[in-house]
Amino acid sequence: MRTWSKSVAGAATVMLALSGCAGSGGTGQAAPPAGPRTLTVWLMNGSAPDKLTDQLHKEFQESHKDVTVKYEVQQWNGIQDKLTTALAGNDAPDIIEIGNTQAPKFAKAGALVDLTAEASDFNKDQWLTSLKDSGSWDGKQYAVPFYAANRxxxxxxxxxxxxxxxxxxxxxxxxxxxxxxxxxxxxxxxxxxxxxxxxxxxxxxxxxxxxxxxxxxxxxxxxxxxxxxxxxxxxxxxxxxxxxxxxxxxxxxxxxxxxxxxxxxxxxxxxxxxxxxxxxxxxxxxxxxxxxxxxxxxxxxxxxxxxxxxxxQGGSNLAIPAKSQDQDLAKEYLKLMTSAKYQSQFAGAGMIPGTSTDVAALEKDPVTAAMAKASSNGRAVPATPGWATIEAxxxxxxxxxxxxxxxxxxxxxxxxxxxxxxxxxxxx
Structure with a gap:
């Protein structure tokens, strides 16, 4: 979380490495297989509190029979290279957290699923503007706001x-x-x-x-x-x-x-x-x-x-890799994660929820209250693939x-x- 203000951009080879990805809309995905399935979720170290993810994964598995959530916490250091490799391979995770300066690069490369049509399912009417913009590319939405912070x-x-x-x-x-x-x-x-x-x-x-x-x-x-x-x-x-x-x-x-x-x-x-x-x-x-x-x-x-x-306003977004084998499950997971039930817990942990305007928990502390007051006026850096290299x-x-x-x-x-x-x- 503390590295939001620092982009972890990779080398110029990102575009070439991802050029073999499936189309960014993911429309060519085959019908979901029958029987047990595993949903692989990559979130970053210091992001979602353990209490939140434990509760969310239990609820998701109870409502989706024969599905197991494979939750893996990633480190910010070196994540750009790790994502580049994973998103270009045939064993990509199903949900990934990406920094708000990373999303345009991966979207342009065709590595993310186009979520424009499903945006309303993810609480779109309450999205933080700054993170919404950073998760978009060429008029389409490829990443959903997760959480944010500002100075x-x-x-x-x-x-x-x-x-x-x-x-x-x-x-x-x-x-x-x-x-x-x-x-x-x-x-x-x-x-x-x-x-x-x-x-x-x-x-x-x-x-x-x-x-x-x-x-x-x-x-x-x-x-x-x-x-x-x-x-x-x-x-x-x-x-x-x-x-x-x-x-x-x-x-x-x-x-x-x-x-x-x-x-x-x-x-x-x-x-x-x-x-x-x-x-x-x-x-x-x-x-x-x-x-x-x-x-x-x-x-x-x-x-x-x-x-x-x-x-x-720096922060993180959630996205679905274009090579995810379980995009239908991934969208259901995003729907639950972005619900008011779980977004309010981010405010309780001292972060600005990305898909909720409920910041009452932040207002209990004078320091986070100041952050919450300014959050509605948050802005993002230009949503361009070139921005990551600028910071790096x-x-x-x-x-x-x-x-x-x-x-x-x-x-x-x-x-x-x-x-x-x-x-x-x-x-x-």
């Missing part, structure tokens, strides 16, 4: 109180004003940081770009054209720089939030805020247990007072941020170079 602002309640901040910021200006008060109160400590914000946290940058009305790319059918040189995208980049400079952060400008791990920095007790995923608080509190009670969260604020900024390689968004923040390039040059790199990846 929020973790903050120290005690530091806010001592600095005279009576309520969490609900606008960008409130945020900047809070930073000013925090620095005035604690700035004499050379180790203090009002906000820890590394130079390459491009997921956060996307919120600012979206909030200005911009985007990474414009779409025309299945073609994407980079749009980081628009006035709106540049305005988002400018606010990132303004926020970083105002915060007095000591974070490097040429690394992301994992280098060094920002949760560890927050855990040292000298940082008032960080933009993070909800579970990063638990990581920070491992060495400083008091942080759990001292911390809370608020959604990334918009420039428009009283609203939340759009957020990048030399990410142009990271290069753009570092170049602009360090002064190595003007904003015009930095965005133009990023556009060129993105367009090359989209074309490839």
């Amino acid at each position: 929020l602002v973790l903050y120290r309640k005690d530091m806010f109180e001592q600095a005279g901040i009576t309520a969490p910021p609900t606008s960008r200006q409130d945020w900047l004003d809070a930073i000013t008060k925090l620095r005035a109160k604690f700035g004499s400590d050379p180790d203090f940081q009002a906000l820890y914000l590394p130079g390459q946290n491009w997921y956060t940058l996307l919120s600012f770009i979206y909030d200005e009305g911009g985007d990474i790319a414009k779409r025309d059918g299945t073609k994407f054209t980079a749009s980081l040189d628009t006035p709106q995208a540049k305005a988002g980049l400018e606010f990132y720089k303004q926020l970083q400079e105002a915060s007095g952060t000591k974070a490097p400008k040429d690394t992301d939030e994992q280098t060094p791990e920002q949760a560890g920095i927050y855990g040292q007790g000298k940082v008032a805020m960080m933009i993070a995923l909800p579970w990063e608080l638990a990581t920070a509190a491992k060495g400083n247990p008091d942080l759990t009670a001292k911390s809370s969260a608020f959604p990334i604020p918009s420039k428009k007072a009283g609203t939340t900024a759009p957020v990048f 390689g030399q990410n142009p968004l990271k290069d753009m941020l570092t170049a602009y923040l360090t002064g190595a390039k003007s904003i015009d040059a930095a965005t133009a170079d990023a556009n060129s790199a993105l367009n090359k990846a989209f074309a490839g």
